[in-house]
Amino acid sequence: MEFALSEEHRLFRDTVRGFVAKEVRPRARHIDETGEFPWDAIRKMGELGLLGLDVPEAYGGMGADTLSVAILFEELGAGCGSTALVAEAHLCLGTAAIVMFGSEAQKQRYLPALASGQSLAGLGLTEPGAGSDLVHGIRTTARRDGNEWVINGAKMWLTNAGVADYVVLLVRTGPEGGSRSLSQMIVPTDTPGFEVGPPEKKMGLHGAWSHAVSLDNVRVPLENLLGEENMGLHQTLQVLDGGRIAIAALALGIARSAYEAALQYARERTTFGKPLVEHQAIQFKLADMATRIEAARLMIYRAAWLKDQGQPFTKEAAMAKLVATETAEFVTREAIQIHGGYGYSREYEVERMYRDARLMSIGEGTTEIMKMVIGKRLVTE
Amino acid sequence: MKYVVCLKQTPDTTELPKITPEQALAGNEGATLVLNPWDEYAVEEGIRLKERFGGETVALSMGPESVDQALRSALAMGCDRAVRLWDPSFADSDYWSTALILARGIEKDGGADIIVTGKMSVDGNAAAVAHGIACKLGIPLLTQVARVVDVSDGRITVERLLDEGRETVTAPLPVVISVVKEINEPRYPTFIRIRKASRTPIPVLSAADLNIAPEEVGQAAARVRWTHLVKPEPKKRQVTIIEGDTPEEKARKLLDYLMDVEKVL
Ligand SMILES: Cc1cc2nc3c(=O)[nH]c(=O)nc-3n(C[C@H](O)[C@H](O)[C@H](O)COP(=O)(O)OP(=O)(O)OC[C@H]3O[C@@H](n4cnc5c(N)ncnc54)[C@H](O)[C@@H]3O)c2cc1C
Numbered sequence: 215m216e217f218a219l220s221e222e223h224r225l226f227r228d229t230v231r232g233f234v235a236k237e238v239r240p241r242a243r244h245i246d247e248t249g250e251f252p253w254d255a256i257r258k259m260g261e262l263g264l265l266g267l268d269v270p271e272a273y274g275g276m277g278a279d280t281l282s283v284a285i286l287f288e289e290l291g292a293g294c295g296s297t298a299l300v301a302e303a304h305l306c307l308g309t310a311a312i313v314m315f316g317s318e319a320q321k322q323r324y325l326p327a328l329a330s331g332q333s334l335a336g337l338g339l340t341e342p343g344a345g346s347d348l349v350h351g352i353r354t355t356a357r358r359d360g361n362e363w364v365i366n367g368a369k370m371w372l373t374n375a376g377v378a379d380y381v382v383l384l385v386r387t388g389p390e391g392g393s394r395s396l397s398q399m400i401v402p403t404d405t406p407g408f409e410v411g412p413p414e415k416k417m418g419l420h421g422a423w424s425h426a427v428s429l430d431n432v433r434v435p436l437e438n439l440l441g442e443e444n445m446g447l448h449q450t451l452q453v454l455d456g457g458r459i460a461i462a463a464l465a466l467g468i469a470r471s472a473y474e475a476a477l478q479y480a481r482e483r484t485t486f487g488k489p490l491v492e493h494q495a496i497q498f499k500l501a502d503m504a505t506r507i508e509a510a511r512l513m514i515y516r517a518a519w520l521k522d523q524g525q526p527f528t529k530e531a532a533m534a535k536l537v538a539t540e541t542a543e544f545v546t547r548e549a550i551q552i553h554g555g556y557g558y559s560r561e562y563e564v565e566r567m568y569r570d571a572r573l574m575s576i577g578e579g580t581t582e583i584m585k586m587v588i589g590k591r592l593v594t595e
Numbered sequence: 596m597k598y599v600v601c602l603k604q605t606p607d608t609t610e611l612p613k614i615t616p617e618q619a620l621a622g623n624e625g626a627t628l629v630l631n632p633w634d635e636y637a638v639e640e641g642i643r644l645k646e647r648f649g650g651e652t653v654a655l656s657m658g659p660e661s662v663d664q665a666l667r668s669a670l671a672m673g674c675d676r677a678v679r680l681w682d683p684s685f686a687d688s689d690y691w692s693t694a695l696i697l698a699r700g701i702e703k704d705g706g707a708d709i710i711v712t713g714k715m716s717v718d719g720n721a722a723a724v725a726h727g728i729a730c731k732l733g734i735p736l737l738t739q740v741a742r743v744v745d746v747s748d749g750r751i752t753v754e755r756l757l758d759e760g761r762e763t764v765t766a767p768l769p770v771v772i773s774v775v776k777e778i779n780e781p782r783y784p785t786f787i788r789i790r791k792a793s794r795t796p797i798p799v800l801s802a803a804d805l806n807i808a809p810e811e812v813g814q815a816a817a818r819v820r821w822t823h824l825v826k827p828e829p830k831k832r833q834v835t836i837i838e839g840d841t842p843e844e845k846a847r848k849l850l851d852y853l854m855d856v857e858k859v860l
Binding site: 220221222224225226228229232233258262263264267271276278282 | 783787789
């Protein structure tokens with residue numbers, strides 16, 4: 215058993231950490247306050263190949279493994295939740311769906327631009343009436359008409375919809391319902407009838423724009439079907455398995471940053487004649503925070519390792535997401551507590567981290583859904 | 596053309612405040628070690644020289660195995676090769692001995708047309724090693740280099756950044772140049788380069804390889820001795836930021852402040 219990062223992963227982590235310190239974190243507050251899209255950082259990440267990190271080299275990606283993806287998102291999350299979520303939805307949701315289920319022609323056509331960040335992508339599952347329950351909830355339909363699919367319906371919370379060139383949508387193609395009635399479609403966002411609403415007003419992650427999208431007779435060629443017809447739900451769940459490792463890492467990054475900020479603050483602030491760090495009650499908080507962060511990281515790394523070994527990892531990814539995202543909420547809360555009143559002020563980064571962290575146990579499968587995934591595996595394995 | 600970049604591994608500057616004088620004296624800082632920030636500009640310039648004028652760029656450092664990490668950063672940015680110089684007798688070498696070891700390393704590696712160093716290291720802050728290398732090799736030294744204008748016909752022309760302005764000078768090759776941060780914007784390595792760098796073997800040259808006797812280096816030969824190290828008191832200053840929509844408004848507020856609050860006018 216080997217717990218140290220390889221030289222390649224260490225060098226990658228240090229590089230990304232340096233990049234985030236210089237190009238991402240200094241902008242995080244501005245992005246949060248203004249709701250601007252993090253174009254600067256996203257463009258630079260594209261140039262460095264980070265937006266195609268685990269896309270195979272044959273399609274212009276970097277061909278990196280899942281552990282590298284986890285390292286990337288921990289570092290990005292530590293710098294700016296918004297920037298991290300934009301990259302995550304692009305790389306681990308929209309682009310990943312094409313990597314995993316695209317035909318050779320689709321991969322050749324879409325991946326080079328996506329891997330280099332020239333184009334961004336997103337994944338549209340959620341609808342006004344469908345979130346956790348996609349099978350029964352999805353109303354958006356695609357029906358064949360000659361050489362085309364005609365898509366009608368509405369999506370909700372589609373991250374990157376306003377900036378992406380392509381989104382992958384989960385739509386109903388089989389009227390009989392059930393788990394074999396949904397399909398994935400690649401939809402260019404400039405197709406007539408694809409209408410993107412304004413960015414939703416949210417509690418945090420203000421620079422990661424999520425939109426309501428309406429689909430009114432959106433026509434795409436038959437060849438835009440991704441993977442197999444009526445197998446869209448199974449495909450989606452596989453994409454989400456991988457995405458959960460990344461979102462867990464993103465949450466871990468937020469937690470780490472909040473913990474570091476709290477530790478530093480506790481060293482500087484004095485009460486009752488000694489620095490906060492010397493009060494046992496504060497040390498206990500720091501101990502809980504650091505321990506849960508460590509546990510989450512080990513679970514994320516293990517899920518990533520299983521995926522890279524080609525072994526089943528659904529349960530482990532769900533466990534990692536569950537622990538890491540709940541850890542992020544716990545740690546950001548405690549970080550504010552250690553800051554006292556200042557923690558509640560926008561002057562301190564922990565206030566933003568607390569709000570950003572809150573999404574992590576909801577998006578890409580809620581905590582409750584993670585427990586359902588884990589539970590189902592436990593009783594059937 | 597061959598370019599050699601001499602670089603050092605130093606504690607991460609964000610962690611410098613944590614280091615105690617005792618740790619610094621013992622050479623055991625307990626901090627994350629990174630490529631000396633000033634040397635990032637040197638590495639970048641070494642790579643740009645290769646891109647502009649052709650040839651090979653070699654990263655060179657004196658230090659124990661942990662220094663491989665800094666050398667790998669240089670490889671990941673785009674250096675072609677890296678060489679490390681180490682021998683137990685090199686420990687505790689001062690600037691002068693370090694310069695001797697680096698100069699011998701350069702000679703052993705077949706010499707260089709342009710040797711690039713950073714302005715100084717963030718831990719030692721001496722800005723002396725470049726001078727030492729030039730002295731040992733008996734070649735010209737150009738400090739404060741902010742731009743390499745040209746390299747041709749066996750000569751280099753650079754702009755030096757001085758307090759009064761910029762000065763353009765020409766020197767024959769081989770030459771040592773020490774560069775300032777105005778010279779470039781260091782690149783970030785791409786993942787593919789990182790992968791390559793992490794697999795590139797880094798040869799180590801020992802005292803015997805470099806023909807260096809134990810009494811020439813290390814504590815034995817040190818001319819500089821650190822006898823007393825103190826940490827400056829952290830500066831405690833009150834900062835007031837004057838807000839305003841226009842420069843005029845800010846200036847008016849500043850004036851009011853200086854006259855009414857500080858009463859300095
Ligand atoms: C900022 C942001 C970005 C997003 N980006 C995207 C995106 O890019 N693409 C996309 O498709 N979606 C996106 N979403 C949507 C997100 O994936 C959904 O909000 C999430 O899956 C939950 O679905 P829901 O909101 O419909 O909640 P519901 O499914 O209605 O769930 C409500 C509550 O009930 C619980 N619950 C549901 N079913 C059960 C059950 N069987 N047993 C116990 N508890 C249950 C849930 O855990 C939750 O607590 C985003 C959301 C946000 C806030």
